[in-house]
Amino acid sequence: MSQADAQCDQLRPIEVLTLTYLANGLDTVAAAFKLGIKPEALMSRLREVRRKVGDGSRAYVLHRCYIERLLALPVPDETSVLFTPEERRVWTVVATYPTPVGVPGGATRAAIRALMDKAEAKSEPHLVKLGHQWGLLPGPKPR
Numbered sequence: 001m002s003q004a005d006a007q008c009d010q011l012r013p014i015e016v017l018t019l020t021y022l023a024n025g026l027d028t029v030a031a032a033f034k035l036g037i038k039p040e041a042l043m044s045r046l047r048e049v050r051r052k053v054g055d056g057s058r059a060y061v062l063h064r065c066y067i068e069r070l071l072a073l074p075v076p077d078e079t080s081v082l083f084t085p086e087e088r089r090v091w092t093v094v095a096t097y098p099t100p101v102g103v104p105g106g107a108t109r110a111a112i113r114a115l116m117d118k119a120e121a122k123s124e125p126h127l128v129k130l131g132h133q134w135g136l137l138p139g140p141k142p143r
Contacts, residue, residue: 010070011049011052011065011070011071012048014035014045015045015048015049016071017035018031018035018042018045018046018049019049019061019062019065019071019125020071021034021035022058022062022123022125022126023062023074023125023126023128023129024122024126024129025121025122025123025125025126026122026123027123028042028043046058046061049061049065052070053065053068053070054098055098056097056098056099057094057098057099057124058123058124058125059094059095059124059125059127059128060094060095060096060097060098060099062095062125062128062129063095063096063128063132063137066128066132066139066140067138067139067140068140069140073132073133073139073140074129074130074132074133075133076133076134076135077133077134078134079119079130079134081118081119083115083118083119083136086111087115087118088136090111090112090115091115091127091131091136091137092137092138094112094115094124094127094128095128095131095137112124112127115127
């Protein structure tokens with residue numbers, strides 16, 4: 001891979017900030033407001049990130065950015081909430097499938113919503129951030 005290819009695959013600071021706001025649970029309008037841009041401009045930035053890591057849900061894109069070391073992992077923390085193996089499976093599906101609804105094993109919107117409620121996640125990207133923060137999702141492989 002050439003240096004130009006490597007630089008092309010890096011996230012720009014505005015893309016990092018956009019993903020950080022979404023990971024913290026902000027919706028499109030709130031994140032765009034904090035960035036001082038229109039929601040359409042935020043969507044354009046997300047399209048650029050998807051071009052770099054692959055198309056999929058915001059949760060999937062965020063997870064890919066963590067895994068590919070394009071975005072710093074959240075600071076590790078512990079949770080006092082215990083999650084069942086099935087809840088952890090749903091969590092993994094949300095993070096690792098481009099479109100989690102209808103995947104084999106039946107991760108449904110209801111199961112995702114119940115997990116978000118239990119984890120007190122504001123959105124699916126926020127759920128992915130919490131999963132990495134609490135060590136419940138796989139992180140990047142050692143270099």
